[in-house]
Amino acid sequence: EVQLVESGGGLVQPGGSLRLSCAASGFTFNNYEMNWVRQAPGKGLEWVSYISGSGRDTIYADSVKGRFSMSRDNAKNSLYLQMNSLRAEDTAVYFCARGGLPAQYWGQGTLVTVSS
Amino acid sequence: EIVLTQSPATLSLSPGERATLSCRASQSVSSILAWYQQQKPGQAPRLLIYDASKRATGVPARFSGSGSGTDFTLTISSLEPDDFAVYFCQWQGSFGLGTKVEVK
Numbered sequence: 001e002v003q004l005v006e007s008g009g010g011l012v013q014p015g016g017s018l019r020l021s022c023a024a025s026g027f028t029f030n031n032y033e034m035n036w037v038r039q040a041p042g043k044g045l046e047w048v049s050y051i052s053g054s055g056r057d058t059i060y061a062d063s064v065k066g067r068f069s070m071s072r073d074n075a076k077n078s079l080y081l082q083m084n085s086l087r088a089e090d091t092a093v094y095f096c097a098r099g100g101l102p103a104q105y106w107g108q109g110t111l112v113t114v115s116s
Numbered sequence: 117e118i119v120l121t122q123s124p125a126t127l128s129l130s131p132g133e134r135a136t137l138s139c140r141a142s143q144s145v146s147s148i149l150a151w152y153q154q155q156k157p158g159q160a161p162r163l164l165i166y167d168a169s170k171r172a173t174g175v176p177a178r179f180s181g182s183g184s185g186t187d188f189t190l191t192i193s194s195l196e197p198d199d200f201a202v203y204f205c206q207w208q209g210s211f212g213l214g215t216k217v218e219v220k
Contacts, residue, residue, distance in 0.1 A: 039158060047209035061209065093158045102150030102206055104172060106160035 002026040002105045004096050009110030016086050016114070022079035022096030022107055030054070030074040032099050036081050038092035039109075047101065048094070049081065064090075086114045118142050120205050122212035128220040135192040137215045139205035144185045150206045151181055151190045153199075154214075161204065165190060192217075 008020040022034070036048040049070040050059040058070050069082040079096050091114045097103035119142040129135055139149065147168040152161035163172040165181035168188060178193040192199055200219050205212040 042157065044213045045152075045154075045161065045204055045206070045211040047211070050209075095160060101208060102152070102163050102166045104163050108160055109158060111158070 002098065004098060004105060004107035006094060006096055006107040006110035009094065009112045011113045011115065012086055013116050014087060014114055017082070017084045018086065018112060020081040020083065020094055020110060020112070022081075024077045024079065024096075024098070027098070029072075029077040034072065034079050034099070035097045035101055035103065036070060036079075036094060037097055037101075037106075038090075038094045038112075040089070040092040043092075046092070050100075051079070083112070086112075088114050090114050118145060118207055118210050120207060120210050120212035122203075122205055122215050124215060125213070126216045126218060128218050129195055130220045131195050131197060133195050135190075135195055135199070135217055137190040137192075137203055137217075139183075139188040139190070139212050141186045141188070141207060145207045147184045148207055149181075149183070149188050151179075152204045152206060154202045154204065155198075157202075164203075 003025045005023045012018050033052050035050050038046050038048050051070045055072045067085045071080045093109040093111050095109045096107045098105040121140045123138045149168045151165040154161045164175050164179050169181045180191045182189050202214045202216045204214045
């Protein structure tokens with residue numbers, strides 16, 4: 001069974017940093033590209049970033065470019081999102097999703113709240 | 117950047133009725149369009165339709181998708197209680213703002 005479990009969310013002050021993780025199981029992790037997608041409170045879905053199966057290639061939304069960094073450790077079946085210089089508008093539930101978009105499999109999400 | 121516009125924003129219907137949701141792209145996306153259902157805000161979306169008309173694994177036949185180019189439709193033939201939710205269309209990294217299907 002495919003499982004994606006995000007962790008690492010929480011409350012952080014503006015300008016702070018946070019690292020999200022996504023633990024994958026039930027499939028051959030390095031065979032799949034991965035995405036992070038977020039949803040701000042009361043808003044729609046917003047794609048955040050993409051990484052290839054090898055981890056060599058990454059793409060970011062303009063809204064997070066230069067502040068967020070996506071990586072993966074295929075030996076640990078884990079995906080990461082390093083978020084720096086956080087802003088109030090980064091407050092959202094962050095989902096990891098398997099494969100390219102559209103994605104069949106999503107994690108349950110982890111809430112990031114940026115507030116003083 | 118391709119913008120996806122969904123209409124209506126809210127659809128008020130009764131169980132058993134037919135729901136017709138629209139998604140319009142600002143330029144042609146061929147048939148590369150997907151639809152998701154989200155039961156509650158902050159819950160993982162569920163993929164319903166990909167490539168405009170193909171049902172994802174496990175999706176009931178009452179859900180169907182159609183369209184190509186810039187105009188797409190998601191149809192739910194007969195609404196069941198679990199179908200009252202928010203529906204998003206998606207093309208690559210772009211998502212529509214969603215249509216909420218609520219109980220009339």
